[in-house]
Amino acid sequence: MKKDNKTFEERLDRLKAIVSALEQGDLPLEEGVALFKEGRILSKECATQLEKARNEVKIVTDGEVKDFEVDTEEDTADDS
Amino acid sequence: MKIFSVTDITRAVKDVLETEFPFIWVRGQVTNLARPASGHIYFTITDGDAGLSVVWFKGNQRAGGDGEESVNPLTGEIESGGPLELEDGMEVLVAGHMNVYPPRGVYQLVAELVQEQGVGDLKLAFEAMKRKLAEKGYFAEDRKMEIPRSPKRVAVVTAPTGAAIRDFLKIAEVRGTGAEIRIYPTLVQGDFAPGQIAQALDLVYDDNWAEVVVLIRGGGSLEDLWAFNTEQVADALFRSTIPVVCGIGHEVDFSIADYVADKRVATPSHAAQELWPRREILMQTVDELEGSLVRSFENYLNIRESQLETLQKGLSWLSPAQRIERLQASFAEEGQRLSRVADKFVTAKDTEALSLSHRLNFAFGGERIKRMEHDLSGLQGRLTRAADIFLKDKLAEFENASTSLRVLDPESPLERGYSLVTVEKSGKFLRSPEEVADGDAIRVRVKSGEVRARVTSE
Numbered sequence: 001m002k003k004d005n006k007t008f009e010e011r012l013d014r015l016k017a018i019v020s021a022l023e024q025g026d027l028p029l030e031e032g033v034a035l036f037k038e039g040r041i042l043s044k045e046c047a048t049q050l051e052k053a054r055n056e057v058k059i060v061t062d063g064e065v066k067d068f069e070v071d072t073e074e075d076t077a078d079d080s
Numbered sequence: 081m082k083i084f085s086v087t088d089i090t091r092a093v094k095d096v097l098e099t100e101f102p103f104i105w106v107r108g109q110v111t112n113l114a115r116p117a118s119g120h121i122y123f124t125i126t127d128g129d130a131g132l133s134v135v136w137f138k139g140n141q142r143a144g145g146d147g148e149e150s151v152n153p154l155t156g157e158i159e160s161g162g163p164l165e166l167e168d169g170m171e172v173l174v175a176g177h178m179n180v181y182p183p184r185g186v187y188q189l190v191a192e193l194v195q196e197q198g199v200g201d202l203k204l205a206f207e208a209m210k211r212k213l214a215e216k217g218y219f220a221e222d223r224k225m226e227i228p229r230s231p232k233r234v235a236v237v238t239a240p241t242g243a244a245i246r247d248f249l250k251i252a253e254v255r256g257t258g259a260e261i262r263i264y265p266t267l268v269q270g271d272f273a274p275g276q277i278a279q280a281l282d283l284v285y286d287d288n289w290a291e292v293v294v295l296i297r298g299g300g301s302l303e304d305l306w307a308f309n310t311e312q313v314a315d316a317l318f319r320s321t322i323p324v325v326c327g328i329g330h331e332v333d334f335s336i337a338d339y340v341a342d343k344r345v346a347t348p349s350h351a352a353q354e355l356w357p358r359r360e361i362l363m364q365t366v367d368e369l370e371g372s373l374v375r376s377f378e379n380y381l382n383i384r385e386s387q388l389e390t391l392q393k394g395l396s397w398l399s400p401a402q403r404i405e406r407l408q409a410s411f412a413e414e415g416q417r418l419s420r421v422a423d424k425f426v427t428a429k430d431t432e433a434l435s436l437s438h439r440l441n442f443a444f445g446g447e448r449i450k451r452m453e454h455d456l457s458g459l460q461g462r463l464t465r466a467a468d469i470f471l472k473d474k475l476a477e478f479e480n481a482s483t484s485l486r487v488l489d490p491e492s493p494l495e496r497g498y499s500l501v502t503v504e505k506s507g508k509f510l511r512s513p514e515e516v517a518d519g520d521a522i523r524v525r526v527k528s529g530e531v532r533a534r535v536t537s538e
Contacts, residue, residue, distance in 0.1 A: 008257035008362070009230060015369050022376035025383045032384070036377040043370040050363050053258035057249060059240060060264050060283070068240070068263055070249050 008049045015042045087182070094180035097187055101178040106132060106189060107197060110170045111303045121166060125174060125189075126303075134174055136191040164194050169302040171197040202302050206309050209336055213311070218318050224342045225323040228291045230356055232259050235290035237280045240265040244298040244327075244348040251349045256356030262290065268297040273307035278316035285321045292323045292355065295337060296348035299330040308335035317341055327351040494527040501525075 006014075018039040022032060059068040084092070108125030115121055119138035124131045166172070176191040213219065238245050240263055252261065264280040267273040277295070284293045295317070297308065307313060308328050317324055317340040326341030327348045338344040345351045396402065442448070486492060494500070501510040504521040516522065516535045524531040 007232070012365070012369070015366075015373065019369060019372045019376050022373070022380045025380050027380070029384055032377070032380050036373065036380075039373040039377075040370075043366055043373065046366040047363065049257060050359055050366065053256065053359060055249070055252050055256070055258060056260045058260065058262045060262050060287075065262060070246055 006045075008046060008053070011042050011046050011049070015039055015046065018042070086185070090180065090182045090185055093187075094182065097178045097180055103175070103177055104189070106174050108132065108172065108174070109202060110166055110172055111168055111301055113166055113168050113301075123166060125172065133186060133188040134176075134191050134194075135179075135188050136194060140176075140190075140192050164196055166194065169202045173197050202306065206302075206336070209309060209311060209314075210339065213314055213336060213340065218314060219339045225320075227323045227325060227343050227354065230256050230259075231291040233290050234259055234261045234355065235264055235284040235287075235293040236261060236296065237264045237266055237277060237284065237293060238296045238348075239268045242268075242298060244268075244296045247298075248294070248296055248327075248348045248352050251352035252356065254360075255352060255358050257359075257362065259356070268307060269300065269304050270307070274310040274312040277307060277313050281313075281316040281320065285319070288321075290322060292325060293320065294325045294327070294351050294355070295341065296327045296351055297329065298348065305329050305335055308337040310336070313337055314340050325351050325354055491527075494525070497527075499524050499526045 018035045021027060021035055022039075027035070057068045057070065058065045060066075106125060108127050108131075110123050111126055111131070113121070113123040119141075121136040121141065123134050123136075125134055126132075164172075173195045174189060174191045175193040175195075176189050178187060179190045180187045217223070236245065236248065238248075245263060249261070252259070264284055266276040266280040268277070281293065281295070284290055295308075297305065305328060308326075314336050317326075317337055320342075323343070324341040325343045325345060326335075326338050327345040327350055328335045328338055330347065334344075343354060345354050490500070502508065502523045502525070503510050503516055504523060506515075508515075510516060510522065518535060518537045520535045522533050522535060524533055
């Protein structure tokens with residue numbers, strides 16, 4: 001698997017599809033082995049993606065999208 | 081021109097105000113209610129255009145409580161019971177005097193009695209707006225859009241500073257798989273807030289970038305949150321082209337915006353929770369899937385292996401040497417079967433021929449002619465004997481019949497001297513003396529003729 005721009009969800013869906021294809025058990029051997037390899041890679045990629053996941057926060061002012069720094073004052077808006 | 085010191089002018093104002101308004105009644109709506117530990121109650125009463133600070137000291141609150149009676153200065157009626165439980169938005173009548181507080185240069189109304197005046201205007205306005213928009217179909221369930229799961233592009237309409245956005249971002253940090261969050265800043269309180277909120281929402285729609293828009297604000301009084309109860313904001317939410325999540329104030333606060341939005345959440349934090357699953361839960365899903373992958377692959381290999389074994393068996397079965405052996409065995413068996421069948425056939429035909437020759441001989445041989453001659457002579461004897469018996473029987477029958485006939489003839493007794501007497505007038509045979517009277521004519525028949533006579537009675 002080459003590195004591409006797949007989202008986490010797309011990888012997860014593909015991984016699920018691979019597991020159920022292997023569970024069916026009627027694939028040619030080459031295909032089964034290839035799917036297993038692909039699945040291993042996908043699951044690693046998913047884990048990496050989760051570890052590296054960060055939100056990007058921007059602010060839209062005067063029609064421009066700029067980076068946003070949140071103030072760190074210590075009161076909260078609600079009880080949760 | 082006289083120049084006042086701050087103290088002097090404040091004292092002058094105090095004198096005028098307190099002398100001019102020693103006791104007044106003011107009507108308004110409670111806002112900014114504060115109950116510090118001191119037990120005094122501070123609030124503002126407003127009529128929408130102006131506000132007046134009110135202080136309700138603890139001592140005055142107790143008037144009328146604890147079973148004591150007090151005179152209502154407005155009505156002159158005697159009242160009892162505890163003090164009024166104030167709430168933001170409550171419409172009240174406050175009785176008291178004006179007072180100036182020199183250190184801060186502010187004037188306030190010192191309340192001596194506070195009385196509820198029905199539901200506050202804001203609440204009435206809220207209910208009226210809710211009814212109006214409900215009728216326009218703004219809250220209809222069937223126009224609600226589904227909130228996308230784990231969105232990658234999220235617009236947040238809120239104040240760029242303050243607790244709401246901070247809470248939202250903090251919760252978002254540990255959730256999802258990495259999203260871009262764009263803040264569309266707006267005022268969330270005050271007269272300009274409704275217009276700005278609507279404008280920010282429209283900007284989000286126009287940018288056509290976000291998958292979902294989040295409208296949030298921290299907790300506050302009914303007045304603070306009022307922008308979210310305006311028709312302007314409701315209209316902007318109603319014309320939304322993407323799903324809207326609305327989290328205004330605390331758990332208990334409900335705004336018109338909450339009703340129009342596609343999804344109402346209790347607080348800004350809840351909005352983030354609603355949008356994204358926790359990252360560690362996603363991690364767990366990945367781990368579980370990896371486990372399933374390994375298990376299903378092992379299983380798959382086992383199935384392949386057993387399939388291979390089956391195929392190997394099949395292959396040896398199909399080898400040419402094996403096939404020739406199997407054919408030879410089959411050939412030998414067929415040969416034996418054939419010879420068995422032939423034997424059986426010949427024997428069966430033999431038996432059949434013998435039986436036929438027996439039957440032929442029996443049907444047409446000398447034996448049969450002899451038997452037929454014998455039968456014929458037997459039949460002739462039986463015929464002669466039968467004719468003799470028949471004739472004898474008929475003769476005897478005839479004689480019997482003749483004898484019977486003779487006995488039955490009425491005239492045969494006449495031969496032996498008997499006679500038959502007939503009464504002339506009745507023509508009947510005479511059987512008893514009572515049948516005749518004196519002088520009756522009778523006829524007496526004898527063997528050879530008839531005698532006529534008359535009856536006499538002697």
